[in-house]
Amino acid sequence: MMSNDELPLSHLIVRVVDTDRTLAFWVTGLGAALESDEELAAPALDAIYGRKGVRIRDTFIRYCGVRLHTIETLDRKRERKALAVDPQSSIGIGGLSFRVPDIEKSHAETEARGLSPTPIYDFDQLEEPVRMYFLDDPDGIRLEMIGT
Secondary structure, rough: OOOOHHHOOOEEEEEEEOHHHHHHHHHHHHOOOOEEEEEEOOHHHHHHHOOOOOOEEEEEEEEOOEEEEEEEOOOOOOOOOOOOOOOOOOOOOOOOEEOOOOOOHHHHHHHOOOOOOOOOEEOOOOOOOOOEEEEEOOOOEEEEEEOO
């Protein structure tokens, strides 16, 4: 058996409600690279989902070294559930964090591309002060952008 260090992460799987909105956020809004975008129907999908006639639209998006595999079910549309009153109390992956070389420039570019970042927060009371802001993608993934 291989050690944990020999098993590199391939990608994160994200179930999305609307692929076009997801692409507008990640590719158009953040400048991520779209590696593939396709529709698929296959007996293997029927087996995985446990029903006949499954059709999906899936994409691979690369952003800052992270590869996202988005999946939208086309045969059964989903709705995005509203975030809980306290989004920090959710279970599972709470978001993705990226380091940016110039926090002010990154924030300004994000706003200029039509996204809605939070204000930049300063944590100057820490031993190593840090500045960051947040963005939420259309499916509720919180992105933390940290200045380096």
